[in-house]
Amino acid sequence: MSGADQSSAWPAERLAEARAVLADVAHHSDHLIRLACDVLIRHGETADEREAAQRLLVVVDARRSVQRAQREDARRGRP
Template identity: 65%
Template sequence: MNPALPRPPLVSASGSGDWPADRVAEARAVIADVAHHSDHLIRLASHVLAQHGEGEEEREDARRLLLILDDRRPLRARRSDDDDAEVRR
């Protein structure tokens, strides 16, 4: 058996090493250009901002966007996702 190869250190794309801030910046970029991103990616970005946004206003806006996205989805898809979430618990 060969020994494991050394892994390079995990560094964010910006090189700053501050990956949470990088994820928030990416989420903001997705939200700023919603017309060119899928609902799934927008939903992920909204979850990031709802949890880690800088101010209460940004977090509340992200929660509202999640509500809008949920209203756009067919009921069958929402029910399926809810069932999957319960299975994972």
Template identity: 65%
Template sequence: MSIPLPFRKPSARDRVRQEWIEERRREARMVVADMVHHSDYLVRLACNVLVQHGETPEEREDARILLVVLDAKTPGRLPAPDREGRS
């Protein structure tokens, strides 16, 4: 979230960037709100958007906590088995 400087007018590029971020934030909120119908990958992506661009500290923290829960549910890749089939 960028804070506008008081001595500088926002440029068209700044406005477009902010609109783009707001649209991604809306999409991320929709995915999280209906997460049972979305893949873990998409929910993780939505949470990452909210962690970085959430409007409030509570929203950012909730998204971070949800990422921790998702990581506990699917803890990364398991080690590849060796030639004898052991991990």
């Protein structure tokens, strides 16, 4: 495959990977979900796809704050 072929295939391959991660979100890390959301927010084919990725990113980031608070509470001996 030539360099031009690789560069033209890259966006489609990354979009497909990002969509696959979000289609099976329960089995992927928050970090990978964030990366997939970032790809779709920037390069998604439709406004709906970009907006859905943005909403999911907000949810994942909110969950991260809850998880961090729970860890801090556990360290302080709170239930």
